[in-house]
Amino acid sequence: MAFLEINCKLQTYRWQNLHKRYIVSSVGLRAFGSLIRQRRTSCPRCSFFRDRLYMDGDSLSKKSIKNFINTEEQEETKVNTKQSFLQRSVDKVVDVVVIGCGPAGLALARSLSERKLQVVCIDPHIDKPWKNNYGVWLDRMESLQLADCLSPVWSNTRVHIDNNRTRLLPFAYGKVDRNRMKQKLLNVCKESGVVFFEDSVANIIQEPPYYSCITSQQGKFTCRLVVDATGHFNTFVKFDTPHDPGFQVAYGIDVEVSGHPFPIDEMLLMDFRDSHMQDSLEDKTQSFMFPTFLYAMPMSGTRVFLEETSLISKPPLSFEHLKQRLFKRLRFLRIEIKHIFEEEFCMIPMGGSMPSFSQNVLGFGGSAGMVHPATGYMFSRVMEMAPILAKSIENSLLLFDDKALSKNTPLSIWNELWSHERTLQRNFYQFGGEYLSKIALGDMCDFFWAFFMLPDKEWKEFLDFDLTSSRKRLLFGLRIFSRTSPALRLSLIKEAILNGRLKLLKSVVL
Ligand SMILES: Cc1cc2nc3c(=O)[nH]c(=O)nc-3n(C[C@H](O)[C@H](O)[C@H](O)COP(=O)(O)OP(=O)(O)OC[C@H]3O[C@@H](n4cnc5c(N)ncnc54)[C@H](O)[C@@H]3O)c2cc1C
Incomplete structure (x- = not known):
């Protein structure tokens, strides 16, 4: 105990000295940075910044995150689901119920239905556009034959590392046309007989040999396998060990501006330059210790999507702080906003534990921990993995014909999704x-x-x-x-x- 106490005091003393040294000479930022490397969040004196920068435990609760994300008013153009294939109930046992019609759920439903499996999809927002703005590399969407769902496409991609280091990356990047992409997946599903139900699943009950999904409007859907595709703040998938991910947090705006400095044939993937954060010691320190970058998609000379992004932080930086940083940056760049079409509050859990493979419910997409743990990307990944998971599900169902599945069926499918490699x-x-x-x-x-x-x-x-x-x-x-x-x-x-x-x-x- 005594050793721990002394060690603790020593650490605190070290940090106090570090701070003193830093305040005496702000020129030493770089050296300071290398000393705080690996310890950003454990510094006792940093709590001054931390309290204002990070989301606290309360705002991190599952429920409040769900309410916080994307609550701003957004375009309400309806995706045309043609009510004829929205059903109230299904009175037979189907092969698979997919809970959630985000990119992961719909991509999987499409692949399952192409394999002639009977599929029900349940989501409370089937006829609304997806809320997130997705950016993807063109070559990956081309290989998935989905390039027609991108608009616009930038022929090059730029990274600004600092004022002296910049690189033009020779890869085209595109913005996913959310409506077109969702409609495309829905159309294939519809043609292949997928049944859609507009509600949210409240509970899954096991009624051997089947599972029943009970919705909040008391609909009941019985099936041989259930897939939770409800996203990152998953509802049904469980973890073996406490799930402790880092978070990518970003505050974005789709805006009309009087003009901007971004070439319109270039997508700006990362701009780490922080000249706009040099006015005060507090700004300098925050920018240095908690780096964020600008992500910009210029749509025209006067319209641009701008996002201030913290690549990965643990605990997550607050949206309010990112918003302030973005507006400071825009003032520095003399970008005058005329109209805000949309605000995006992005929070993506990255890394953390793996889902438990011994559970009966399968996961796909955000719920199954499929996001890239170092970048936060996942869109192309789920499009690519959906046919693989669908094949594995089909093989497992075929093994048992119409009979009860083996206890190990979900386990073997989980193992295929998360193969050793x-x-x-x-x-x-x-x-x-x-x-x-x-x-x-x-x-x-x-x-x-x-x-x-x-x-x-x-x-x-x-x-x-x-x-x-x-x-x-x-x-x-x-x-x-x-x-x-x-x-x-x-x-x-x-x-x-x-x-x-x-x-x-x-x-x-x-
Ligand atoms: C703001 C934001 C921007 C992103 N940008 C990119 C990007 O540019 N490129 C990229 O590759 N990745 C990006 N990602 C990461 C990832 O691709 C997305 O999070 C993606 O939307 C995850 O897809 P999903 O289908 O797993 O979950 P979601 O898109 O979250 O979809 C889940 C669906 O489940 C439904 N649902 C939830 N609970 C229930 C329930 N109980 N019953 C029925 N339905 C339910 C929801 O209504 C929703 O439609 C971004 C993520 C966010 C949050």
Whole structure:
């Protein structure tokens, strides 16, 4: 106990001195950054900033997050679901009930119905557009034959690391046309006989050998398998160990402006420049310790989607803080807003535990932890994985014809979704995500410069969930490592030893 107390006092003393040193000379920001590396959230004196920057426990409760996200008024153009295929109830046992009609649920329903399985989809917002603004790489959507659902498409993508380092990435990027994409999936589902029910599932009960989904309007749908596709703040999927993810948080606006400095043939993926945060010591420190970047999609000379993003933080930065930073940035860039069409409050849990594979309910999309743990991307991933999961579900159902499924059926499907290889890949990315959540702006910029200076194929494979062998991951890790500064290398080694440990090792050798 005494040792712990002394150690604790020593740490506090160290931090007090660090702060004093920092306040005496703000020129030492960089050195300060390397000392606070890995300790951003544990610094006792940082609580001054932390309290105002982070969301507190209350605003992080599952219920309040659900209410907070996307509550602003948004375009209400209806997706045409043609009421004829919206049903009130289904009186027979179907193969699969998919709960949730976000990108994951609809992509899976489409793939299941293409395999001639009987599918019911339940969601309270079937005829409303998806709320999130999705950005994706064009090449991935082309390979999925979904490029027609992008609008606009930018031929190049830009990253600004700081005032001296910028790179034009030779990959086209597109904004998903939410209505067209949703309508396209709904149309295929409709043609293949999927039944839609507009309600929310309140409960799933097991009535061996079947499952029944009970909706809040007392509808009852009985099926052989249930898939929870209700998103990140999942309703039914359970975790074996406490789920403790990091969070990508972003505040975005789709606006009409009098003019803007962004070339309209370039999508701005990341702009870490922080000249707008240099007016006060508080701003400088916040920007340095809690880096955020601008993500911008110029739609025309006067319309642009702008988002201030915290790549990954734990606990999450607050929307209010991100909003203030975005408006400071816009003032600095002399961008005058004429009209706000839409506000986006984005919060994506990243990494954290894996869902329990021993449960009977299956998960897909956000509910199954499928988001990229270091980037927050998932859209193309679910489009790509839906046919794979559908095939696995079909095979399992065929094995038992119309009879009761084996107790192990959900387990084997979970194992296919999270195969050994995919799990190793997730662990590798998760190490990256957790490392990024702990470093300050200077290191973050050095890291991303090293990342984007890799051969294009290599950083793209990282972003595309395409580091599909331990060899690829090892080579990727070594190449990044060899390009970073000695200080960053040291911190990477420390992180690997203290936190990456066996999981990281396995992801690069097995
Ligand atoms: C604001 C935001 C922006 C994002 N931008 C990108 C991006 O640019 N690129 C990218 O690749 N990824 C992006 N992501 C990450 C990821 O692709 C999205 O979160 C994606 O929407 C997840 O899809 P999903 O279908 O799993 O869940 P969701 O899209 O959340 O859909 C879940 C559906 O389930 C329904 N539902 C919930 N509870 C119930 C219930 N009890 N009963 C019935 N239905 C229910 C909801 O109504 C909803 O329609 C973004 C995420 C957010 C939050």
